[in-house]
Amino acid sequence: MREGRRGRRGGGGAARRAERSAPRIEAARYITRNIPDFEILTSEALEIIEANAETVLEEIGVTFGDNPGALERWRQAGADLRGDRVHIPRGLARTLCATAPSQFTQHARNPERNVEIGGRNLVLAPVYGPPFVRDLDGVRRYATIEDFRTFVKLGYLSKWVHHSGGTLCEPTDVAVNKRHLDMLLAHMTLSDKPFMGAVTEPSRARDSVEMCEILFGEAARQAPHMTSLININSPLTFDAVMMGALEVYAEAMQACIISPFIVGGAMAPVSVAGTLTQVLAEALAGIAYSQLVRPGAPVIFGAFVTSIDMNSGAPTFGTPEASKILWGAGQLARRLGLPFRSGGGLTGAKLPDAQAGYETANTLNAALTGGVNFMLHACGWLEGGLVASFEKFVMDADQLGVLHSMAAGVDVSENGQAMDAIREVGPGGHYLGCAHTQANFKEAFWRSNLLDYRPYETWADDGAPDTQMLAANRVRKMLDEYVAPEIDPSVAEALADYVARRKAAEPDAFA
């Protein structure tokens, strides 16, 4: 881990005062795995799925509706067009994907927070998209821009969270056509971690790029400073709005996650192998398209797949099918040599209770062993993504520490082998005071900073708090202690000016 906080530019007296009064921020480096991947599919199964995905692309094809530019690009690349249906000859999509980098750096305004996406790395980013929040008073209500800012602050202060994320919640009190400006401003000024851009309109993607140019200067277009989420409209449909945003980002060399968004049984077959076939076909087509827009544009092979409760039609999370699809999709992405994204702390629970704990941990464990490189929704997700929860944000963020330690693997150095300790203690002794323990105990075991390890009596005397209550207290404490990372005041002013100008340029839209 690297500690400390440091601005990119020298600050004045106010900045120095802030520096002095600010609590020391601990921020872990992104994870680099020293453990193998869990490979649920045999080579034979992988080959079947890969062959089937090529059949889907060639025989069934994918649609790029309302997007003549995309159709023209596909035509020139050699695809067979029938209306807006693109039939991609076997092998073409895979060949086009080869120009996408297998790993790239996303830059943050604090270079110590840069993240490496791909390879053996795992970058953790918070919840994305909920229209509701569950607040500290237990009230479930529409999210506001103030809630959004609170989540940015919590992410900034969370040691194991590497990325500030994107639409942490929908700021429903800001016009639909303007909220991306306020969200970006919050990410850029209230945190120094990397973040995501807007995707709900190509024009909003352009705003994102322009705001990055203010924040990062000339470097903005030379390397990835945003990683944005492009969902595919499964099955097999690429809508013009999302593709328009992808085009903006790819042309500006900004990174995109290209991600089937699948509720299994509704948007894909009710089988793991069938769903994986569709995931692969969709990701191949989308990533190939990104490379048609700009060869070398950085992309991530995404897979957001959940299953459905066939009794009620409700989407479900943390289920065995979701784990199997995650593991399989990871293998398919690695065989393409591409970074892989999947979901993190997913749950259908309506409260941060035991259901939330089980389902979230099921997903986090599968994502770690499944070789995920970019984990969205790593913390704060509740109620199938309808709700962002402050309490669950810090609960999950604490559990992300478990992933860091598991990923480190097993130290078999001489110190790790600890033979001297076993010799020193011998049969019937205890290790608490031995030399090896003295030298190693501080770093030996991961320790939760949230969960309750106290003896029963101490805990009962303290009011017997459950995890949710401990988390609520933690959120309050973090927000009390929050101090914004310093930023060049002229940059902050330029960003605020940009937001004000763009907001004034058009009337509010609420749909």
Place this chain on the structure above:
Amino acid sequence: MREGRRGRRGGGGAARRAERSAPRIEAARYITRNIPDFEILTSEALEIIEANAETVLEEIGVTFGDNPGALERWRQAGADLRGDRVHIPRGLARTLCATAPSQFTQHARNPERNVEIGGRNLVLAPVYGPPFVRDLDGVRRYATIEDFRTFVKLGYLSKWVHHSGGTLCEPTDVAVNKRHLDMLLAHMTLSDKPFMGAVTEPSRARDSVEMCEILFGEAARQAPHMTSLININSPLTFDAVMMGALEVYAEAMQACIISPFIVGGAMAPVSVAGTLTQVLAEALAGIAYSQLVRPGAPVIFGAFVTSIDMNSGAPTFGTPEASKILWGAGQLARRLGLPFRSGGGLTGAKLPDAQAGYETANTLNAALTGGVNFMLHACGWLEGGLVASFEKFVMDADQLGVLHSMAAGVDVSENGQAMDAIREVGPGGHYLGCAHTQANFKEAFWRSNLLDYRPYETWADDGAPDTQMLAANRVRKMLDEYVAPEIDPSVAEALADYVARRKAAEPDAFA
């Protein structure tokens, strides 16, 4: 899965009436994995640990105190004795372990509940050992024999639980020297699943064998009808009471788990590789000893390892170190060709809350991918094993269904590939009504029978129950519906007579 319940012998009218009024009991077969194991250690690391374990056995040795018979067995086998310290020459323990079977059947009184222990199989057994229960009124109190019986009933009714377990909780209202009789009687009469024997005195192990002879007749000594838990007193100490019970069971061809019981940092070094070295040395010595008692005696390589909170000294569960040790110990056991046991739904939480959910799921996931063959504490464990919880029993038992589905792996048959469904639906369609979905939806996705999948409004109108509340309701419903599996009345009577006679033979002891 196999369903239904069937007694071993024909019943009379009362039995037929019970049969008619009994709810249909669903009982899943033990798991047979169709997925690979997660191998965290490289071959090189495994070889280092194996070589170090041999060094520990030879150079440091293990103690078999107050057990001249054991020392004599070791002497004859070629060990170097110094007092009660047994130094085992390199390779000897491993050689002795070779006579232990790699897989065995544990028989139940309902043959459909027999379990295969070893190989690619996973058998799930409930919590073992807590002195306290947390009851449905939220009161934490000493456990009673009535609580014990309640847990036997819950295990009998839990579809995904394959085994009735052993000391589900300590019946503290029964004398220490007699409670094993009541516990065995409960397992034998209130359930038809396999169970564990007593280990707290060699004489109690003999009682267990004799009660099995009443229940199973001549078959009792010819094959394993009990799997009992022999803990090693880590570090490197084999106490005479536990070894005495092991001797009784091995001689009677009954199975034993031979298990280091380690709170890392106290009973083993504060490092994963050091702890694994000690685990392997202890398991090798214990299993080798079982084979000295009776070559071919069925045994399981156990590893109960948790870590310690170095701030408070409290044991912790569901931590990354515990997962790494579980994964590594599984590899070591497989290289010995022996069945492997580790813990299941472990948590330090004092309530069945989110902490319990996270920590339990962390452990369950590691145990599934780590190749565990016999999972003790798979459901009902709370507060670091001090408490058995009725609510958590059914919460965990529900999550065990997740393991069954994950273990099934991925179906890549033609039906699993679902190409016809993808062709039928095409871009932009939905799969809810297609032929493949119609044919497969009932079995396609695992479905919790406990967790809440309802829409927010429905759930809120129903009082917004959390998981604990849902579980409490489920426990009440199960106990309402419980009907004991039929048993030959003469056998039941003979068992009750045995218990009464043995209880009358000596005064109560309470320590």
